[in-house]
Amino acid sequence: MMSSRTLRWGLAVLALFAIVMAYQVLDLGRWLTLDQLKDSRDTLQGFYDADPWLTLAVFFGVYVLATASSFPGASILTLAAGALFGLGTGLVVVSFASSLGALLAFGVARTLLRDAVQARLGHFLAPINEGLAKDGVFYLLTLRLVPVFPFWLINLLMGLTQIGAKPFYLVSQIGMLPGTVVYVNAGTQLAAIESTADILSPALLGSLALLGLFPLIAKWGVSWWQKRKLYARWPRPRRFDRNLVVIGAGAGGLVTAYIAAAVKAKVTLIEGHKMGGDCLNYGCVPSKALIRSAKVVKQGRSAEAFGLRGAQGTVDFAVVMQRIHRVIRAIEPHDSVERYTGLGVEVMQGHARITSPWTVEVTLADGGTQVLTTRHIVIAAGASPFIPPIPGLKEAGFLTSDTVWGLTTLPRRLVVLGGGPIGCELAQSFARLGSEVTQVEMAPRLMGREDPEVSDLVAASLQADGVRVLTSHQAVRVEVTDGQKQLMVRHQGEERAVPFDELLCAVGRSPRVTGYGLEELGIPLTPRKTIETNAYLQTLYPNIYAVGDVAGPFQFTHTAAHQAWYAAVNALFGRFKQFKADYSVIPWATFTDPEVARVGLSETEAREKGIAFEVTRYGIDDLDRAIADGTAHGFVKVLTVPGKDRILGVTIVGEHAGDLLAEYVLAMKHGLGLNKILGTIHTYPTLSEANKYAAGEWKRAHAPQGVLAWLERFHAWERAH
Numbered sequence: 001m002m003s004s005r006t007l008r009w010g011l012a013v014l015a016l017f018a019i020v021m022a023y024q025v026l027d028l029g030r031w032l033t034l035d036q037l038k039d040s041r042d043t044l045q046g047f048y049d050a051d052p053w054l055t056l057a058v059f060f061g062v063y064v065l066a067t068a069s070s071f072p073g074a075s076i077l078t079l080a081a082g083a084l085f086g087l088g089t090g091l092v093v094v095s096f097a098s099s100l101g102a103l104l105a106f107g108v109a110r111t112l113l114r115d116a117v118q119a120r121l122g123h124f125l126a127p128i129n130e131g132l133a134k135d136g137v138f139y140l141l142t143l144r145l146v147p148v149f150p151f152w153l154i155n156l157l158m159g160l161t162q163i164g165a166k167p168f169y170l171v172s173q174i175g176m177l178p179g180t181v182v183y184v185n186a187g188t189q190l191a192a193i194e195s196t197a198d199i200l201s202p203a204l205l206g207s208l209a210l211l212g213l214f215p216l217i218a219k220w221g222v223s224w225w226q227k228r229k230l231y232a233r234w235p236r237p238r239r240f241d242r243n244l245v246v247i248g249a250g251a252g253g254l255v256t257a258y259i260a261a262a263v264k265a266k267v268t269l270i271e272g273h274k275m276g277g278d279c280l281n282y283g284c285v286p287s288k289a290l291i292r293s294a295k296v297v298k299q300g301r302s303a304e305a306f307g308l309r310g311a312q313g314t315v316d317f318a319v320v321m322q323r324i325h326r327v328i329r330a331i332e333p334h335d336s337v338e339r340y341t342g343l344g345v346e347v348m349q350g351h352a353r354i355t356s357p358w359t360v361e362v363t364l365a366d367g368g369t370q371v372l373t374t375r376h377i378v379i380a381a382g383a384s385p386f387i388p389p390i391p392g393l394k395e396a397g398f399l400t401s402d403t404v405w406g407l408t409t410l411p412r413r414l415v416v417l418g419g420g421p422i423g424c425e426l427a428q429s430f431a432r433l434g435s436e437v438t439q440v441e442m443a444p445r446l447m448g449r450e451d452p453e454v455s456d457l458v459a460a461s462l463q464a465d466g467v468r469v470l471t472s473h474q475a476v477r478v479e480v481t482d483g484q485k486q487l488m489v490r491h492q493g494e495e496r497a498v499p500f501d502e503l504l505c506a507v508g509r510s511p512r513v514t515g516y517g518l519e520e521l522g523i524p525l526t527p528r529k530t531i532e533t534n535a536y537l538q539t540l541y542p543n544i545y546a547v548g549d550v551a552g553p554f555q556f557t558h559t560a561a562h563q564a565w566y567a568a569v570n571a572l573f574g575r576f577k578q579f580k581a582d583y584s585v586i587p588w589a590t591f592t593d594p595e596v597a598r599v600g601l602s603e604t605e606a607r608e609k610g611i612a613f614e615v616t617r618y619g620i621d622d623l624d625r626a627i628a629d630g631t632a633h634g635f636v637k638v639l640t641v642p643g644k645d646r647i648l649g650v651t652i653v654g655e656h657a658g659d660l661l662a663e664y665v666l667a668m669k670h671g672l673g674l675n676k677i678l679g680t681i682h683t684y685p686t687l688s689e690a691n692k693y694a695a696g697e698w699k700r701a702h703a704p705q706g707v708l709a710w711l712e713r714f715h716a717w718e719r720a721h
């Protein structure tokens with residue numbers, strides 16, 4: 001017996017066949033061009049004059065058929081309706097025919113062609129489903145008014161959503177009405193073209209201009225209406241004290257405020273804790289200062305190989321920490337209140353809370369409060385260490401990247417929880433300084449974002465420095481017995497204890513999203529708990545922006561600063577032009593020894609995304625300068641488009657990899673290929689030659705073998721003559 005699915009398919013194919021045949025036999029496509037329409041106008045007009053009702057009925061039928069079957073030409077038919085029937089009658093016929101046709105297409109997609117439409121057009125479905133979930137039928141109305149997707153595509157895709165047939169029909173008819181008026185009206189003007197002079201008539205030009213402007217006007221209208229709805233519950237100040245208020249004086253906030261002041265906007269920067277944010281006080285700066293001390297210790301230990309005896313020394317941890325704080329103090333002036341005040345930024349020290357889309361309340365250090373009114377707000381509130389819910393952890397006490405800089409004595413036994421960049425940098429440093437470090441990571445490898453060979457190299461290097469690396473180990477609880485602390489870890493179903501004196505939590509950083517008004521304003525978060533923003537970095541409220549760690553998707557100082565430019569410019573000049581944040585070339589580095597630096601795709605990512613690539617590798621163990629320096633390890637790995645020198649991604653592992661990467665970042669940003677890198681003089685002997693040699697490897701692999709064979713013959717011939 002034939003299944004209902006097969007029957008439906010049979011019917012659908014039959015219906016489509018009939019429509020296609022009719023389209024071909026009657027040569028309907030012939031009618032659906034503007035030239036044809038103009039040529040046939042008199043004939044059609046003749047039909048209409050002879051039998052208006054029959055002509056209207058046939059036209060209605062053809063229109064319904066064309067839209068129901070998603071054949072192109074609806075706009076020409078709409079113009080034709082204007083030309084033949086005039087504005088009033090044309091509008092009525094087209095409005096009902098197009099809505100009925102849309103409903104039929106919707107029904108066919110829903111009942112007969114669901115799988116086929118899903119397979120062919122399903123990739124368009126996600127934003128439509130998202131829009132419907134968020135705004136309901138208003139979303140369909142928006143789509144009808146502002147045709148982001150073509151008319152026929154909306155009909156088919158809506159058939160796959162949950163929306164009912166009745167609201168679909170009604171909203172479609174209402175939503176398409178303004179566009180229909182504009183098109184039918186333009187059609188009436190086409191009918192009036194009798195001579196070339198008519199083409200320049202104000203009425204025709206006006207109608208055509210309306211045709212072009214309609215989508216823009218509709219878009220503007222819809223966005224105005226959406227904004228009105230969104231802001232309705234917040235009283236708008238009559239005037240604003242400031243152009244911009246920036247919350248948080250870390251990398252994101254500082255750069256935003258800097259740009260705003262540079263273009264003479266009135267900007268207030270509010271910081272609740274320390275100027276400079278995490279990077280200066282708890283992140284990049286202290287960690288790099290610690291890494292430097294640890295490296296000096298390591299160099300002292302291997303100094304004999306360089307001809308220096310007795311350089312081993314002992315580590316004075318208190319001095320190491322004092323140096324770290326000296327480094328912070330030396331950099332502090334760059335981010336200070338004084339510097340920013342001098343640049344024209346009003347800096348306030350206190351806790352900021354957004355009380356409406358235009359007001360920020362500041363609780364000052366002395367307990368007083370001040371309410372600021374502002375046209376725009378940029379949230380740059382950063383992130384704080386994530387504390388995993390491990391039983392016993394809080395009771396036993398733990399360190400984070402916020403508190404580790406307060407240590408004055410070196411922990412004898414240190415557990416580092418987390419195998420990401422921060423965990424690896426700190427584990428290696430403490431091990432070099434003399435702690436017995438155990439690093440615990442739940443995933444099967446360290447630095448999971450990089451390629452497996454990078455993880456292996458980093459793990460081997462950490463182990464060489466004495467770190468006990470426990471991957472695929474899950475931390476289950478912390479126990480304290482007679483003052484002795486131990487972390488219980490589970491590996492392959494078995495538990496074992498890791499005794500420690502201090503435990504450092506480095507398992508990720510949570511965006512700061514509570515306690516300053518996001519909840520009250522209903523500003524949504526992403527599943528990763530960052531503030532949801534659009535490509536212009538606007539939150540739900542278009543005049544409130546978010547940048548840096550609090551916005552994601554990256555958690556780096558340079559990406560926070562990069563986003564800050566977009567937020568500042570979009571906020572201050574968005575009414576003229578807005579810019580989408582560009583994440584196409586984002587570099588980063590992990591400052592383990594050897595360093596790991598990356599820009600663009602890794603091999604793993606390219607495979608996951610199904611992007612074709614070629615890999616070129618150059619081993620730094622072969623580089624003259626690295627051999628002379630005693631740092632001959634690591635590699636440069638370049639992914640390119642097959643057969644071309646266009647760079648898709650680069651990973652460098654080695655001494656100063658973070659600095660070496662800059663050349664590739666520049667190349668990718670400005671579309672320079674490996675040939676250009678190869679054709680650039682690199683100073684001998686420097687580590688930067690590794691970049692050129694990697695390009696050389698690529699060139700060798702792509703040498704034109706045919707030409708070389710001819711050259712060989714040519715040289716042989718020359719030797720013989």
Ligand SMILES: Cc1cc2nc3c(=O)[nH]c(=O)nc-3n(C[C@H](O)[C@H](O)[C@H](O)COP(=O)(O)OP(=O)(O)OC[C@H]3O[C@@H](n4cnc5c(N)ncnc54)[C@H](O)[C@@H]3O)c2cc1C
Nearest residue numbers: 248250251252272277278279283352382548549555556557
């Ligand atoms: C150990 C460690 C090492 C790191 N190393 C590097 C590195 O080598 N390279 C790199 O690029 N990145 C590194 N990072 C990451 C880098 O520090 C962050 O990406 C960067 O600081 C993010 O800047 P931000 O402006 O988003 O937030 P933050 O720098 O965190 O600044 C946010 C500021 O907002 C303030 N704030 C929050 N809420 C309020 C409020 N309601 N009112 C007033 N003020 C408020 C906070 O007090 C804070 O000062 C490291 C991080 C850590 C922890």
